[in-house]
Amino acid sequence: MAAEVTSLEALPGEEVSGDLTPYGGVAADAAWREEVLRLAERHDAVILAHNYQRPEIQEIAHSVGDSLGLCKIAAECDSGTIVFCGVHFMAETAKILAPDKRVIIPDARAGCSLADSITAAQLRAWKAEHPGAVVVSYVNTTAEVKAETDICCTSSNAVEVVRSIPADREVLFCPDQFLGAHVKRETGRDNLHVWAGECHVHAGINGPELAEQAAADPDADLFVHPECGCATSALYLAGEGIVPREQVRILSTGAMLDAARETKARSVLVATEVGMLHQLRKAAPGVDFRAVNERASCRYMKMITPAALLRALRDGVDEVHVDPEVAARARASVRRMITIGRPGGGE
Structure with missing residues (x-):
């Protein structure tokens, strides 16, 4: 390729801030795609x-979807190397479910404010404050948190997972307060x-914007x-008849595509997150999909640039490792979720 990856160089229009500046210097052109x-x-x-990835990353990927769905593909596919274009906890989950495969994330600095909100x-x-409680953790958590969890959940099956727990058992739900309130x-x-x-991006999409x-x-x-x-606020609009109830849908990313x-x-x-619009518009090109908040863009997701993906494949970086003991305990909590049913829909 003519273009070279420039370490820590911002792409046009990118906000530059310390060591989180995305890799730049490579255009997503035909030569890049071929390479x-x-x-x-x-x-x-x-x-x-x-x-939630950039459209050009979605377009070149072999598969696009929610984090858990992609992790299941990672575990079941024949490929020996998984290049996970997402944030770090997602690549970790792929490694947990596919421990014998090499898992690479194009930029290991791509973190997640939600996953970071509990250690x-x-x-x-x-747990020590609530002995005997059942811990339910969203898949948007680190491997170490999953290892301390009894049952994981996705946004599409969180209600079902909690309902499967005996009514007299205390439940600790983490880490997302809005999903927890919904459950x-x-x-x-x-x-x-x-x-x-x-999640700082989702938390920033507020009720007044939606109502307006x-x-x-x-x-x-x-x-x-x-x-x-x-x-x-969405449920309030429906409950008050301001918006017909059938028009208000609380949905995971996977369920949004079905809807x-x-x-x-x-x-x-x-x-x-605004990256979802790309797949929605592909799924139903005759529908006008618009973001409630056009600024709801996750900078961590957008750190996976064309340059970062090229770097990952060319240099074999950044490889993701999970301690085998931690991975085994985390894997158990994910598998318990899958046995309950409806594990798809991811986050």
Whole structure:
């Protein structure tokens, strides 16, 4: 390729801030695409991309989806190397489910504010305060937290997972407070305790924004991720009849795609990270999908640039490692979730 990866060089329009500046200097052109696919074939690598990735990364990936769905592909595919275009906990989960495969994330600095909102030490201390409680952790957590967890969950099956726990058992739900509030609403459990964590991007999508846009387009469907700060507002709009109840959908990313293919609405207001719009528009090109908050872009997700992906395949970096003992305990909590049912839908 003519272009070379420039370490820590911002792409046009990127905000530059310390050591989180994305790798730049490479355009997502035909030559880049040809080289990436050539290197992937040479290294027996499958490229997996999360729904929140840049459109050019989604377009070159062998598979696009939610984190758990992609991790299941990683575990089941024949490729010896997994290149996970997402944030770090996702690549860790792929390694947990595919311990014998090489897992690479194009930029190991791509973290997650939600996963960082609880540590294994904090979870152990919380468990000590509630002996005998069942710990339910969202898949958006580190391997160490999963290892301290009884059952993992996704946004699509969190309610089902909690309902599977005997009613007289205390439940500790972490780390997302908005998803936890949704689960508590749906289950009506008074003995469910929710950790006060959040995804800074989803938390920033607020109720007034949603209400204003819904008023301006009263016929639009509302697709709202349960991690959003506006999820309660969406249910209020439906409950008060301001927006017809059938137009308000609280959905995981995977469920949003299913709903997009089925909607009869001409327009849909989407409350989640803006990268999701690319897959929604592909799923239903005749529908006008619009972000409730156009600024809801995760800079960590967007650190996976064309340059970073090329670097990963060319140099074999950054490889993800999980301590085998931690991985075994974490794997057990994920497998318990899968036995309950409906593990798809990811986050």
